Each structure stands twice: as C-alpha cells, then as structure tokens.
Amino acid sequence: xxxxxxxxxxxxxxxxxxxxxxxxxxxxxxxxxxxxxxxxxxxxxxxxxxxxxxxxxxxxxxxxxxxxxxxxxxxxxxxxxxxxxxxxxxxxxxxxxxxxxxxxxxxxxxxxxxxxxxxxxxxxxxxxxxxxxxxxxxxxxxxxxxxxxxxxxxxxxxxxxxxxxxxxxxxxxxxxxxxxxxxxxxxxxxxxxxxxxxxxxxxxxxxxxxxxxxxxxxxxxxxxxxxxxxxxxxxxxxxxxxxxxxxxxxxxxxxxxxxxxxxxxxxxxxxxxxxxxxxxxxxxxxxxxxxxxxxxxxxxxxxxxxxxxxxxxxxxxxxxxxxxxxxxxxxxxxxxxxxxxxxxxxxxxxxxxx
Amino acid sequence: xxxxxxxxxxxxxxxxxxxxxxxxxxxxxxxxxxxxxxxxxxxxxxxxxxxxxxxxxxxxxxxxxxxxxxxxxxxxxxxxxxxxxxxxxxxxxxxxxxxxxxxxxxxxxxxxxxxxxxxxxxxxxxxxxxxxxxxxxxxxxxxxxxxxxxxxxxxxxxxxxxxxxxxxxxxxxxxxxxxxxxxxxxxxxxxxxxxxxxxxxxxxxxxxxxxxxxxxxxxxxxxxxxxxxxxxxxxxxxxxxx
Numbered sequence: 001x002x003x004x005x006x007x008x009x010x011x012x013x014x015x016x017x018x019x020x021x022x023x024x025x026x027x028x029x030x031x032x033x034x035x036x037x038x039x040x041x042x043x044x045x046x047x048x049x050x051x052x053x054x055x056x057x058x059x060x061x062x063x064x065x066x067x068x069x070x071x072x073x074x075x076x077x078x079x080x081x082x083x084x085x086x087x088x089x090x091x092x093x094x095x096x097x098x099x100x101x102x103x104x105x106x107x108x109x110x111x112x113x114x115x116x117x118x119x120x121x122x123x124x125x126x127x128x129x130x131x132x133x134x135x136x137x138x139x140x141x142x143x144x145x146x147x148x149x150x151x152x153x154x155x156x157x158x159x160x161x162x163x164x165x166x167x168x169x170x171x172x173x174x175x176x177x178x179x180x181x182x183x184x185x186x187x188x189x190x191x192x193x194x195x196x197x198x199x200x201x202x203x204x205x206x207x208x209x210x211x212x213x214x215x216x217x218x219x220x221x222x223x224x225x226x227x228x229x230x231x232x233x234x235x236x237x238x239x240x241x242x243x244x245x246x247x248x249x250x251x252x253x254x255x256x257x258x259x260x261x262x263x264x265x266x267x268x269x270x271x272x273x274x275x276x277x278x279x280x281x282x283x284x285x286x287x288x289x290x291x292x293x294x295x296x297x298x299x300x301x302x303x304x305x306x307x308x309x310x311x312x313x314x315x316x317x318x319x320x321x322x323x324x325x326x327x328x329x330x331x332x333x334x335x336x337x338x339x340x341x342x343x344x345x346x347x348x349x350x351x352x353x354x
Numbered sequence: 355x356x357x358x359x360x361x362x363x364x365x366x367x368x369x370x371x372x373x374x375x376x377x378x379x380x381x382x383x384x385x386x387x388x389x390x391x392x393x394x395x396x397x398x399x400x401x402x403x404x405x406x407x408x409x410x411x412x413x414x415x416x417x418x419x420x421x422x423x424x425x426x427x428x429x430x431x432x433x434x435x436x437x438x439x440x441x442x443x444x445x446x447x448x449x450x451x452x453x454x455x456x457x458x459x460x461x462x463x464x465x466x467x468x469x470x471x472x473x474x475x476x477x478x479x480x481x482x483x484x485x486x487x488x489x490x491x492x493x494x495x496x497x498x499x500x501x502x503x504x505x506x507x508x509x510x511x512x513x514x515x516x517x518x519x520x521x522x523x524x525x526x527x528x529x530x531x532x533x534x535x536x537x538x539x540x541x542x543x544x545x546x547x548x549x550x551x552x553x554x555x556x557x558x559x560x561x562x563x564x565x566x567x568x569x570x571x572x573x574x575x576x577x578x579x580x581x582x583x584x585x586x587x588x589x590x591x592x593x594x595x596x
Binding site for chain 2: 190193194196197199200201203204205206207208209210211212265
C-alpha cells in the first residue's frame with residue numbers, strides 16, 4: 001500500500017481494540033464485585049465525568065478553543081430534567097427518557113452562545129465563555145423556573161436501596177462508551193480533521209476552503225448535547241439542583257484539568273484524567289472533612305501538570321516509550337554489529353594461523 | 355489570451371498608510387506571472403486582498419470575469435484560487451498526509467482522495483514523510499507541502515508568496531521545476547518572489563509594484579531594463595548604463 005507508512009500498524013490497532021474491550025468488560029462487572037454503595041456512588045460520578053471530559057475535549061481539545069463555560073450546558077441539562085420531570089409528572093425509570101431532551105436543550109442553548117463566542121479566539125474566547133457561565137449562574141439563582149437560590153428537587157426513583165446506584169451506573173457507562181465512540185468517530189472523520197486543522201491554524205484552514213464557523217459550531221453543539229445529557233443524569237442521581245452546585249465554576253476547572261492531565265486532544269486522555277482525578281477528589285473530600293483541602297491539592301497538581309507535562313500523561317508517556325524502544329533497537333543493532341565484527345576478526349585470525 | 359485573475363484599481367490602507375493605491379494586475383490563463391517590487395511595495399497585501407484575507411477599500415477582483423471582491427478566504431478557494439504564504443503555514447500537529455486531506459472541495463471517495471494526496475506528495479518529492487508530523491519537516495519541505503496541498507483541489511490559479519524564500523539552492527531548482535511542469539499542464543501561477551534569478555527564469559510576465567502602485571508590466575527582459583523599475587527597485591534611475 002502506497003500510504004501504509006501514514007497508517008497505524010494492524011498489530012497496534014488490534015492491541016488498542018483489545019485494551020478497550022478489557023476496560024469495558026472490567027467496567028461491566030465492577031458493581032458486581034464492588035457492592036459498597038460509596039464505591040458505586042464514586043463510580044457513577046466518575047463515569048459522568050468521563051462523558052463530560054470527553055465531550056469537552058471533542059470541542060476544546062480538537063479545535064483549540066478552550067471553553068470555561070461548559071457548566072452552562074451541564075446546568076441547562078440538569079435544570080431541564082428537573083423542571084420537565086416536575087411539570088410533566090415523570091418519575092422513576094421514565095425520567096431517564098428525558099435525558100436526550102436535556103441534551104437537546106443544552107445543544108440549542110449552545111447555538112447562540114457559539115455564534116457569539118466563536119467569532120473571537122484564544123483568551124477572548126475563554127473570557128466570553130466565563131462571562132456566559134456567570135450569566136447562567138446568576139439567572140439560575142434568581143429565576144422562578146429554577147427555584148431561585150432555594151433550588152429544586154428532582155423526583156426520587158423507587159429503586160431498591162441495596163442496588164440504588166446500579167441503574168445510574170450502567171446508564172452512565174453506556175453514555176461514557178458512546179461518548180468516547182463518538183469522539184473516536186469525529187477524530188477520524190473529515191469533520192475532525194478540519195477541527196484539528198482549525199486548532200493548528202484557523203486562517204490557513206479557511207484559505208483551503210474549510211468553512212470554519214459551521215465546523216466549530218457543530219463541534220460545540222455536539223459537545224453541549226453530551227454535556228447536557230450528563231448534567232441531567234447527574235442531577236437525577238444526586239437528587240438536588242441548587243444553582244451554586246449546578247453552575248459550579250470548579251466543574252469547568254475540573255473538566256479542563258482532566259483533559260490536560262491525560263492529554264489534550266487525545267481520545268484516551270480525558271478518560272484517563274476522569275478515571276484518576278474524579279475518584280481521587282471524591283475520596284479526599286470524604287477523608288478531609290471539607291472540600292477545600294482537595295481543591296488546593298488539585299490546584300497544585302494542575303500547576304505541576306501544566307509546567308512539567310504540558311501535553312499530558314498519555315502523549316508524554318508515549319514519547320518516553322518510543323524513545324525507550326528506539327534505544328533498545330539501537331543497542332540491538334550495536335550488539336549485532338560487534339558480534340559480526342568479532343566473527344570476522346576470528347575468521348581472519350584463524351586464516352592467519354592456518 | 356484570457357485573464358484568469360484580475361485586480362482592477364485595488365486600494366487598501368492601514369491607518370494612514372496606503373499599502374495599495376489603485377493597483378491593477380492581470381494574470382493570463384496558462385501563464386506564470388511574477389509580482390515583484392521592493393520590500394513594503396504591497397505585494398503580499400495584494401495577495402491578501404485578492405484571496406479574502408484583507409478587506410478591500412476600493413477596486414474589484416475578478417476570477418474569469420466573475421467578481422470575487424470581498425469574498426471570504428474559503429469562498430475564494432472554493433472559486434478556484436489557491437495560495438501559499440511567505441512564511442509557510444502548515445498544520446504542524448497533523449501528519450503530512452493529513453495536511454493534504456484538509457483542503458475542501460475534494461472529489462471522490464476517501465481512498466481516492468488519499469491516493470491523489472500521495473500522488474501530489476510524490477510529485478513534490480516528500481512522499482516518504484507522509485506519516486510524519488508536518489511540524490518535523492524542514493523549511494524547504496514545508497514549502498513543498500504547502501504547494502502540494504494547495505494543488506489538491508485543482509485550483510484554476512495558484513498564488514505563491516515567495517516560494518524560494520529561505521530555501522536552499524538545490525531545493526529552489528526542484529521547486530521551479532515543479533512549477534514549470536505544472537504550468538506545462540495548463541496551471542496558471544502568480545508568484546511573488548525576491549530571488550530575481552528564480553523569477554526571471556520562470557515567469558512569462560512580470561508586474562512591478564512600488565509604493566502600492568504598478569510601475570511596469572511586461573516580459574522579464576523588457577521589465578529588467580525599464581528605467582522606472584531600476585529606479586523603484588534599486589534606486590538607480592536612468593544613469594545606470596553599466
């Protein structure tokens with residue numbers, strides 16, 4: 001094949017697929033092995049963050065537009081689910097069917113936000129997304145429909161107490177797997193290639209015929225849809241919707257940190273970031289008494305990652321692995337060369353003797 | 355000979371500085387036209403207004419008699435005008451092959467697009483780097499990559515901004531050979547270049563800009579000896595007989 005060099009090797013692809021299948025199988029049996037409700041509670045929240053971090057990365061990691069306003073979509077999805085469940089008298093398992101609608105509402109909200117924010121770039125874009133976040137938080141704290149600062153309570157599902165977390169867990173797992181699958185499909189598609197070209201040089205991409213605004217907006221809307229669904233699931237799981245938690249500035253920082261930690265713009269990076277950081281934070285919160293200690297620790301860790309692993313654990317680890325393999329190959333070549341040299345020296349000595 | 359690309363009375367100012375002052379230029383179909391002039395004469399600004407990267411203050415730009423004045427860069431490319439930049443602008447974190455697949459308006463299946471991309475990489479001589487990140491290429495190789503991916507969607511006219519700038523001499527010959535070969539197959543070029551040997555050897559027509567205005571147009575041999583050009587370019591005026 002002429003362009004074989006440009007494609008990953010088949011062995012690599014098989015190893016990757018096998019790794020993903022093992023990970024999914026482990027996730028499926030997880031609540032059967034770990035039945036402690038605290039553990040499964042952590043697992044549900046962690047899987048929700050796998051969704052959110054991957055969805056954030058699908059837009060920000062691929063396009064280079066770093067959003068600090070995804071809490072708007074998360075909160076919109078969450079509030080929609082609570083309000084819709086109340087107004088339409090939906091309860092029990094049926095509430096799960098509202099999740100796609102929660103995503104849809106978040107996606108609709110993303111359209112005007114994107115049309116405004118995506119006209120600017122870099123720091124200005126970041127500042128605008130923060131501004132949107134505060135507008136949303138203030139609105140949620142003051143509007144009647146969101147219950148103002150008193151918040152709202154979603155319906156409590158009548159699941160058996162011993163396995164209460166399991167339906168949430170499996171739904172979160174399905175959503176996480178689907179989100180990563182969507183991100184994978186986007187990354188390998190022409191749309192994903194255009195997003196990554198925009199990340200590298202937006203003007204150049206436009207000069208090659210890429211209609212940058214629709215491409216960026218489509219990525220933002222897709223990301224908002226997934227984030228809105230995740231927000232809906234989260235609020236149904238935790239059973240309360242207060243503006244300071246639904247629109248939480250630390251949510252955005254946590255999601256950004258997860259993507260940076262694992263590897264911005266990679267598929268596995270945000271997954272790794274969520275799987276490592278979210279349970280760690282939940283555990284520290286449980287141990288520490290108040291949440292501030294873990295937040296200070298995570299802030300410091302964020303600094304360390306930005307300073308020493310700016311490309312994230314997975315890309316940096318990959319570089320070390322490639323360098324190690326190259327060193328091994330070189331040392332193998334050196335040893336085979338010296339063996340050949342020794343053989344030829346031995347032959348000439350023998351020849352000389354005889 | 356019909357005009358592929360035409361600028362009529364183009365004016366562009368940046369604050370109080372008039373970068374282009376009623377500038378007119380014709381790029382004839384199937385020809386290689388050179389655009390030369392001293393630094394700051396407005397060559398790159400003319401490229402930018404023709405390709406939609408800068409807003410035009412006055413004047414018109416036509417592609418095969420269709421007005422493209424004020425069109426956005428992606429629309430200009432869609433109409434059939436490809437361009438490269440003075441300082442190469444590739445996508446460094448994409449592979450060389452992925453760079454080739456970015457341009458829109460590509461026809462055919464995914465496999466056909468890849469094969470066409472590989473053919474163009476082979477044509478420019480960098481196919482061995484198809485799987486490498488574009489950011490790892492040398493400066494000259496980046497110039498070749500830029501040329502290759504501009505050609506992917508088969509543009510009617512290609513604007514090259516200093517294709518030989520900063521490139522080692524052996525690669526300059528390679529680049530000029532590629533351009534000549536493409537031109538033989540009917541491709542139209544407009545080239546901005548400071549390397550006079552490169553320009554004189556390659557171009558059929560030259561347009562000379564000075565302070566945002568056209569001072570001379572014609573075949574290289576005529577332009578080379580035009581006193582207005584010598585004056586503008588070298589400040590030598592008419593007293594340079596030797």
